Amino acid sequence: MKKFNLYLAIFSMCALVLTGCSKDENEKMNPGEDSAFVEITFGASLDELVNRAVQVNKDHFNQIPTCSDATPAVARIEFSYGGQNYSTDVDILFDGTAYFTDYSEALKIPVANNGTTTVTLTGFMVYDGDPDTDGDIIWIAPKSSEEGQFDGYVDNPLPFDFDVRDGTKPYIDIEVLCYDRRMVNEYGYVFFELENTELINFCIFGNFCPPSGRHYLASYSVNVWTVDENGNNLVDLYDGGIENMIVEEDGQYSADPLCIVLPDRLDETDRYRIEIRIQDGPDYDANEGELIRTAILTDLEIRTFFDGDDNLEYYHFFEGCGESDDPQIFDDPRDDTMVYKTCAKELNDSGVIALASVAKTGNKFDVTVLATNTTAGMSHLQHIHGFAPVQGVQQDATCPTMDAAGADGILTLEEGVPFYGPVQLGLSVSGDQYPVADANGNYIYERVFTLSADEMENLTSLDKNVIVIHGLDGNATLPVACGELSLVQ
Known part of the structure; x- marks a missing residue:
């Protein structure tokens, strides 16, 4: 089961080229007589979305962190070239407009005269202090998932390659997100990455009623795609779907709404196809896997209903219960054959x-x-x-x-x-x-x-x-x- 929390605002990070020796290694590749070193610097600039966060009144969201407003201090950069892996920590400076990494001997790449060296960027994490003592991660460049869990949020996930050419100081764009340690605990170092995009949340809760009429906590799965203006699926955001979690304690079952995170591009209309399938519950049998609700919703509709202190906390469906969903924004695909x-x-x-x-x-x-x-x-x-x-x-x-x-x-x-x-x-x-x-x-x-x-x-x-x-x-x-x-x- 894959489930993610909501939170986050996002921002873009521009970066200049990179490389260098590990701080744990004292030797660096010798450029030789026909080679030279190319210095690498990372620069970062944040848009106006920095530190905006979704605020939710629901008790079970009280522990969701907002984006940190701490000042970036150190970037831990992981990369490889020439068949070897390197990691280095570099101070981050601010010139009043943009953030950038300080000069570092570690960020020098050996390049043959009139030649190139291919560098692979494998990690980029930003801390508000010393990563080995009192520093906390505040931003992180996401890595692509082996399962494609966050495909659709990513234009160019880590790791990726770039070439360093003799006599140049190339720049590379790196996108970062606010960091939530619990996401690492749940998914590993796998994140989504967005540029000029904000994350919005949409939460779902459900009840299931068999013919007897008794109400149960619904067990269900959700699939989400981005779609074009004609309703054609573009990207599967959750790579096969996610399921809600029902917890048993002392013979009683409980469940929180299942919350999904959606990418919302700035100044553009985003559309999402959301499908809900009923699953067998711990205390009832259903038509396992049957599609019971479907809708194409825009970012504006989701914000209108669910984003903000005065709006609804979640969409609530009642399957087989003789009650209307709240709000009635989904269709029952079984109504039409x-x-x-x-x-x-x-x-x-x-x-x-x-x-x-x-x-x-x-x-x-x-x-x-x-x-x-x-x-x-x-x-x-x-x-x-x-x-x-x-x-x-x-x-x-x-x-x-x-x-x-x-x-x-x-x-x-x-x-x-x-x-x-x-x-x-x-x-x-x-x-x-x-x-x-x-x-x-x-x-x-x-x-x-x-x-x-x-x-x-x-x-x-x-x-x-x-x-x-x-x-x-x-x-x-x-x-x-x-x-x-x-x-x-």
Whole structure:
């Protein structure tokens, strides 16, 4: 489970190039007769967002720190070049306008005459005092997560490379955020990074009621994307979603609202798609993973409802309880069903014809396939194929003609992929078991799928997908029928 707190204001940090020897090492690479040292300096300037913080009245947020107003004193810089790692602490000065690092012998890079040295910046942390005694971290340049947990907040996360050229004093932009030690404890040294962007918070709380009507604390997961003005998903901010936490103590369950942090670019309209999926709770069973609420909200809407002392503390949903959500800003995707159909026609002279339909209700797909003239007694692979969206735009999948077949006149699976794309959903009976045709070559297939957010990502516009049936005379992967899905209601 990934969960983050809210807080923070942010600021940009500009930096000049870097490098040097570790303060723990006494030796430095010798530049030699044909080389020289290039001096590196870090400079920093803060925008007007410095030290702004979100204020929340909720008791469980009382311990959330605001951004420190301490004066930056020392930068701890970690970098590598020439196959060795270095770390050094450098004093930070202020000229009345901008912060910058003091001169340091440690920040000198050996560069061959008329040549370059590649330096990798791996860490940049700013303290308000001596890092080894009384100093606290106040700013930090975020590192990219191996899991991509904070993708979407990051333009250029650490580590990154840059070249130092002989006779130059290059500058590099470094973005920093306020530092919260508990984020390190929970996630490790993994942060998001923003430039000219503020972080805003949005909190969710939920109740779940089974048919008996009893109220339970809802267990749920949340997925969040940034979207464009047309509602196309751009970036998955939480890399697969986060879940709320329900705590048991002395037989009683309790939960705080789940709070998500969203990047809000200054002077621009940001839009976020937020989806809520119900999960089984510690004391109830639900339709695990079912999409129950969805909304596209703007930064202005979130600020209007939830940002500020006089606004709501969180969005509260009531699933199955006969009560209205507060406020009513989310839609229930189960209120609308979209039906897609196709008549899949033969490929490879198979004689196969299949009628297929997909009834899409939220993230539930009710799929039906009626196939005839397939190879009797054979298990038939069948899939929804298509292309993943690229920057919110999804390419149309189409059914190939036999002109795409090779010299042997047989259209293979691989020869069809450029037309219908990779598999997006396997229409199996269960696991890796697929329908088996009867003695007359017919089969009827029906299954209801509850899709994850990742599966839904590539199946948002089903009219851009196709259904392909495989299997002919013992060749399990050979395409035998293909149909392009169309919206019919």
